[in-house]
Structures are given as structure tokens and as C-alpha cells.
Amino acid sequence: MAAVASAEAPEVRQECGCKGIRTCLICERPRHGDPIWQLAPKKTHRFLYCLDTGWAVGAEDSDFEGWAFPFPGVTLIEDFVTPEEEAEMVCLMDQDPWKLSQSGRRKQDYGPKVNFRKQKLRMAGFQGLPSFSQELVRRMGLYPELEDFQPVEQCNLDYSPTRGSAIDPHLDDSWLWGERLVSLNLLSPTVMSMGREASGSLLLSPAPPASPEASMDSMLGPSRSVLCHEVEVAVPVPRRSLLVLTGAARHQWTHAIHRRHIKARRVCATFRELSAEFCPGGKQQDLGHELLRVALSFQGRPVL
Secondary structure, X not given: OOOOOOOOOOOOOOOOOOOOOOOOHHHHOOOOOXXXXXXXXXXXXXXXXEOOOOEEXXXXXXXXXXXXXXXXXXXXXXXXXXXXXXHXXXXXXXXXXXXXXXXXXXXXXXXXXXXXXXXXXXXXXXXXXXXXXXXXXXXXXXXXXXXXXXXOEEEEEEEOOOOOOOEEEEOOXXXXXXXXXXXXXXXXXXXXXXXXXXXXXXXXXXXXXXXXXXXXXXXXXXXXXXXXXXEXXXXXXXXXXXXXXXXXXXXXXXXEEOHHHOOOOEEEEEEEEEOHHHOOOOOOHHHHHHXXXXXXXXXXXXXX
8 A cells, every 4th residue: 555645744853954155945034135046137038848849939928929949858758657656655755864955955865975076976875776766767768768777876855835945057967977867756746947058049930839840840930039048948847747858958958946836845856877988988887887786776775
């Protein structure tokens, strides 16, 4: 019988894990004035990712309503797990300790300890991915986009509106982590907000209907442009769905979860694979082989 996940896991303590300019509702309460994160410049133009066409479409009632541009590298697999599997997984996660993290998040790490700046890692304490992830990894391999996906790291993140949880725009490391970033979204829907700080402009075309043929035809029509750094693309992520980022969506567009998009408790399990440097033929292939051997034993507990 599947265990039932609680609406909100019990808090161990009230202190937060924020450092530097990052804040959450817990550390903002004693302060006066706007928190620093609210003062950062916001994107001017909103676009919405369309799963049917793979294009980012201008938001309704905006200057670019009806205009769009191709947004490759996003794959969304809905209903990847059942409600019963979701409840059991979260219940199992809550049996292990959650560590305080930045911006009102809590986390559980299953992977090596990494210093990305110095490009060094330690395997101390890493015993593998958790046992309940073995079926998830097997199921991922049934999809063409993930048939050879071998995760070497899993990070569980716990978001709560009562803590004002969020995650800043960022690009994941590409020294250790490989091409695909895979995230399983549990307990509530959210929005992945993607931005690009590159100079230059994006070329827009009339938004295509939901068919590949129409998408190609629309590229031949009239066009407009918008500055890259003024654009934010909202990618809706349903509950129990699997989100895969590759290519430009992985390496050129930052991804973030804004506080306003956390309406209820959300748990996300993100899986990462090895980069080419740690795969067969790479200069650290032996270390990569050992990392995979440990990871795929599925005997892990969170690394403290």
C-alpha cells in the first residue's frame, strides 16, 4: 500500500540557509524595505512555451501577442509517475533529513561533493542514488530522448510558499554534468522561467498553429525582433511530469523558479549525467566509470 505524502513536511527548525544576497520569507521578516532579490532588473517581454509546436509565443495582451520564435531543447513527459508513486516517493524522501538551502529551499543530495570553481570532486559519503529511483531510471530509458541516460547524481529540492522558496536564474555546470538535465516535478505544478543574457536580438515570426507544417510556413512570413536580454520564456511544468532540457535550453538559456510560481509544497528530483570528459574516451573516464558504478547501485542515502 502506497504511503500518503503530507501537504507540508515538518520543519526541523526555523532558521534559513540563505547566504549573500539571497533571501527567503524567514530571513526577510526582521528586515525593513524591499529584499535585494526584488530590486534586480526584471525581464520586459513574456513568452509562453507551447508544447505542441516547440515555439515560445508572446503573452496575451502584450506587445508581442501573436508573435513567436522556435525554442528547441525542451521535452516534457506528462504523467511520468502515478499519484500513488508520487505519494510514496515523497513519503520516502521525508523519512530522510532535508538540509537547509538558499532562497527558502531545502535539499537532499545524492552525488559526489564537487568544487566546480576548482574542478575537483570527492566521493566521500556518496553511496549511490536512492533505491526508489531505480524504477524511475528504468522508465526514463523507454523514451527515445532518454534511452541511454545514466544519471550519476540526484538532487531533491523542497519548495514551500511559507518559506518563499525560489531559485535564481542559472546555468548548470558543464564540466562535470553532461548534455541532459532531467527533473521530476512532484506535489504541485510550477513554471520554469528561462532567460538569456546574450547580446543581439531574437527574430520573431507569426505564431504558428499546432502543426509542424504550419510552423515551417510561418517562418516565411513577416518578421519582428526583440532584444534577447529582455525576453523571459515561461515553461509550464505540470504535477508528476518529467522535464528534459538539452541543447540551447540547457547551455544558452538560464532557468529559474520564481517565488510567485510556488503556490503549494513542491518537490523536484533533478537527475544529471556525466559530461564527455568523464565518459569512455574522455581524460577522466576511469573516475566516471567509478562514479556511475556507485550511482547505479541505488543504495544511497543523502550526502550530508
